[in-house]
Amino acid sequence: MTGNNLLPATVLKRKAVVYVRQSTPGQVQNNLESQRRQYELVDVARRWGFRDVDVIDDDLGRTASGAVDRPGFERLVSGLCTGKIGAVLCLDASRLSRNGRDWHHLLELCGLVEARVIDLDGVYDPCRPNDRLLLGMKGSISEFELGILRTRMLDAARAKARRGELRLSVPIGYIWHRDYGLGLDPDLRVQEAIRLIFSRFRELGSARQVLISLTADNFHFPRPSDGRKTVSFDWVPVRYRSVISILKNPFYAGVYVYGKSEKRTEIVDGRARKSYGHGKPFGTWDVLLQDHHEGYIDWSEFERNQSHIAVNAFGQKGGIKSGPWRPRVARGLAHLRPMRKAVGRCLLGAASRASLLPLRTYQSDAGQATMHDFWRISHRPCYRQRDIEGRDADGDRGRNGS
Structure with missing residues (x-):
């Protein structure tokens, strides 16, 4: 670490960059104090003797774990490569990066162009071994801290889910009541629509036939007005996706399920890309609590429905389908x-x-x-x-x- 009197004039003639970042859009809207403190680093840069100070805040609302692109960080790296940046200012190391790859890459570039890293504790010169060691430890602690926070949150969520107390997003037909917890939607029209789908499936034995039957009856199904929250609905013509999602969801059988899907990580352009919502086999679900809440059907009927759907999907012997699956063109030519x-x-x-x-x-x-x-x-x-x-x-x- 160095003091103000040791900053060379060649560094002060260059530009200082203040990097501002918050991890989520919620933090951008609610954690205003942290945002204000980061913008105040402009005054810190001027006190250190820099006249030209630039602010990069393109990454507000973006995580630094390496899972998403950060255009602001890329702009910072490009500026360092040109040699026009003399110092990088951040509130702490976690604002610049939460993964070792980006952090050490930044330190390497700062060392090559003799740029300084400045936070509220002082000025660091990556060319000096002691400063480089201290910066490396700060980056490692920042990355380790993120892993600890994520692990604690996930463990707490799993423990609450094992008791059936974790408030998951519920499908259409259910609602979380403030006073007595989970229950059926008080809208009787919504309840009747869901019960009708199950009764038609008992009668016809095929999700596709249920769709055809309901469409012939000009049946309308509720869809959330905002696309996500089940507070208000728009009644639209029923679609196959609505029918099959209700038939396959164990929540309608009074079962509380947690951990039905998983995330997958792949390397794209040298960065980790995570995707969510990949379904897991039935036996690998983390939590399955039967008789947790009032259901539209019982568990035995749900299992029978899944057996019927599986048989129909693959055209097995005894199924409702008349033959194996064929391409759409072949199915159309069959009528000719x-x-x-x-x-x-x-x-x-x-x-x-x-x-x-x-x-x-x-x-x-x-x-x-x-x-x-x-x-x-x-x-x-x-x-x-x-x-x-x-x-x-x-x-x-x-x-x-x-």
Whole structure:
């Protein structure tokens, strides 16, 4: 660490950068004192003797764990590479980085261009071994602190979930009451809509058939007005996603579940990218408490429903589906089989009079025809045997010059 009298004039002639960051949008809105203290570092830079002071606050509301891009930090690194930055000011090391990769990369660049790192405790020169060691320890403590905080929060959430007291987001048809906890939505129309889906599935045994039946009845299903909170609803035509999500959700069977999904991490462009919401197999859920709350169905019916859905999805023996899954084009062509057979009979009748060759490539007086012609004709319902004979007659007249 160095004092003011040891800052060289070449460093003071360059620009000082104040880096401002808060981890979440909630902190940006609520933790105003921390934000104010970071902006006050501009005065600290001027007291150290810098005349040109710049503020980088592009990363307000962005985490420094390395999981997301930080355009402000990238701009800071680019400025260091140009050699125009003489000092980087931060409230503490955790504002600059919460992961060792970014922190040590920044220190390496500061050491190459002889830039200083300044916080409320003093000035650090990364070129000096003792300062570099102290900065390295500060970065490690910052990264370790983040891991400790995350672990404590997750452990507390799991412990509360094992007792069934963690207030998870509930599906449509349930609501958290302030006085007596979790219960059914008091809106009877919402309850009736959900019960109707389960009753139709008992009757039809297929989620797709339930959708077709409800659509025929002009059934409308509630959807949150804001897209997330189940406070107010818009009633819209039912969709397959609504039907299958209700049938597959164990919450409607009175079961409290925690840990149904997991996060996955992959390396993209040298950075860790985390994605959430990946479903886990049934036996690997963290918490499953039966008879936790009032359900629309019981647990045994839920298990039967899952068995029916699994059988239908894979076309197994005894399922509702009539056959294995086929691409959409193939399913559409299946409806054209009667038409193709009728047109085929017409073509064969014409072939007997026009001396056609086998079906795939044949020769008539009207010229050569292929399977392409067969498909083209088969998709025109106006073609009949007399139309084909008329086409042969037109070919004869054209060939005779009449």
